[in-house]
Amino acid sequence: MFRAGSNFAASTIGSTGNVDLSRLSIKPNIVGTVNLSATSEYKILKTSEQQLFSGVSAVGPVTLDYKVVMAENAWNAGSYTTSLFLTNVAPPSISLNVIVPAFITINSTFAPASLILRITGLDNYRTGGGISTNNTFDYYTTLPTTVSIKSDSNFSFTTTTPKITDPSVISEQLSASLTSPSGKGLSPVTLSPTDKPLSIAAGIDITSNNLSSITTALAISAASLRNSFIQAGTYTLPITYTISKLGNAYAAGPVASGTITGAVKVEVPRLSEFVVPLNDINFNINTITAYKGGITVAMPDPIIISSTVPYNVSVKASGDFILSSGNTIPIGTVTIEGGMGQTGVSSLPLSITPQTIVASASPVIDRKIFLQYKIPASLTSNLLGKRAGIYQNSITFTFTAP
Template sequence: MAQVTISLPQANIQARTDYIQSFTGGQYSFTLIALLPTISTRAINSTSFVSTTGGGAVPLNVAHLKLEKINNLSLLGSSNDVILSTTNQILISSLATVSLSAGPVIINSRFVTANQTWVAGIYKTTLSLTASGILGGTITPASQDFSIDVPGFISPPASIGTTSILINDLSYYRTANGINGNSVIPLSTTVPYIPSIKSGNTQFSFSSNSAFNTTPVTPVSTVNTTLTGIANATSAALSTTDQSLTNTAGIAVPTNNNQTLTYTYNIGLNQLKTNFIQAGTYSVPLTYSWNKLSSAYPSGSLQAQANGNLSVVVSDLGEIVANQQTVNLAFATTNDYKNGVNLNMPAHLKISKTTPYNLYVRATSTSFASGANSIPLNVLRIGPMTGQSGMNTIALSTTAQQLIQGADPVIDRNLNILYSIPASATGMLLNKPAGAYSANIIFSFVAP
């Protein structure tokens, strides 16, 4: 049996545009004199284009047919546009005044790609062409296989670009789930597939315009990737080894062949606080892959790839919180004047800074005041409690005094502070009227 195969181009499937192609439907012949006959067509033996490559079907009505010409006689302008079905459809009615000669019957076919999900494969029906009427002649063969060849393809963008996770607020370091970033990637395909991802390096590269004590060493495995909205998605830590993002069932051919995949990158809270504290940009190249299921048509491997980048951008952030707003040192007994007074303030300050930092303290007034009476600021010492490292002890002044110098970036560091007036300074309290003497104290990262 003769055969006609229409190969649908990938471009038409992706753009959902009609595809037009002409083919020879048979040879017209006659015995005496021929006038233009009535020519009809229909599909026989099947009610759809049936897959010959693994199941499924395509409805007959995707095919629209017109009679283009017989031999050299152009008929496209007078032919009916018919939708293929199992019912006989008249392409053209006989015209008594039109004579023609024997020759090939050329059919103009138009395939409507919109509103159809095309799965790679070959789909076949049997097409019948008949000529009827007085002195109509015949078309041979009377029927032939009529097939649609749907190509297998996976088509992502040429480049994915850069996905940025912006850490521009300290609240991200306190959120149970850490922080997420998304990359939305459009994809067109006619085959089921498994998406995967891999990184170009085992560690993030680091760059910064901010000061830093040491260059961070951050493994890419600190970032987990998954597909949001995909039922059988799996999560994978980034690696230089390709990591599948679904189970082995993969993702079916999407409705109308086009879809968007949302890649979600997560940095958990512990990883965030451990590996992404220093302000700067952490970057790594990524390779996205999409592999056809091995069981799907066509046989053999079919893969598409695209490159992109992932950047984690940490802003220069800082915060000082005084967990207790009031500090009271009481002189209630003669021993207090003799020995001095100490006050331990556990977790008095909470420090967060994404760059190396200095910590300063100063008073906003020139003395401790109680009405018209005053006590010099330098009676007060501020320093670390026992066991608190990396801190100096200073005498209070209106000039900013440095408590900490060049400490590494940190999130929510608690500082245990010791406030004291030593015995050597209690003499400045003698002969002062009783009362509460106060001053405002400011802690800061910079010396104003």
């Protein structure tokens, strides 16, 4: 017969209290010269007496096999002790010790090796936009743990599209947060070469089977996309997660941390949008002042341009300004130019040949270009002697991205 004492008591500072007897079972293997391994069965430890074996007539050493139940249990690092009492066996009691080592073992890696954050449209850059992805991995441990993250200082950049210069993007444009287990994450942190904690100070608890799973979110806000990720291409940042022992957990000495390394890639495709307002421009030349000093009329609304590659904008007119009766005003009488305070726009007389008014401009999101049309005082003479009426023309703007 045999029975156990009370539940396994934790005898190591830092472990988490008693362990139920049901986590361990025993069976007889050899009694004297009789081998029972093929016929005996494991029996779960209890405080009540149980039969260990019967029908055996033998004298000699007794060998017992012990089995620890791992499934569905969470084993905390430490030493656990109880007593085993035996009938008709000397000594009549022995001490049972279960020693759980302190360890952290990574069970998964980045798969694939890089996490992809992909721009899918220009709305990613606008209010309410941004991009994000999740990364889940797991690890075996007998310790409460903390999770931190670090990265290189800057994203590297490659592209096969036209560019003006390689963008320089610092790692702080990317943020990370711990989203699972629930309630264990801090507010999002920006990445840097210094390890930054993702988990709360109390750490992440040990779970059943001693297999912990965590999920992190990696994100770039719409504002950061506009600031740093406009040029089409691929931006790559190596990152490292570190799983460490919670500071006050057993054991007192150091325990090797686990690390998971990989990279985040931000993929920016060729995207463009060109919005030209359909407003009529009307010159009302009905005063002497207009003839003497010229006249300027601003477009009521701007042209709006978005492009992830360098671009050009050209303009042309359909021909001379024509009155319905056939009278004309020379096309070059009117100049198109940037509006008040507008930069990066050439001033050009209208022509039937396309002329570039915005040349080799850098990638941009929602750039507003204000334009105005002008008849300078030096050319108002082209209006003298013309029949009164409305002279019309059509203006065509063309956006090109090489």
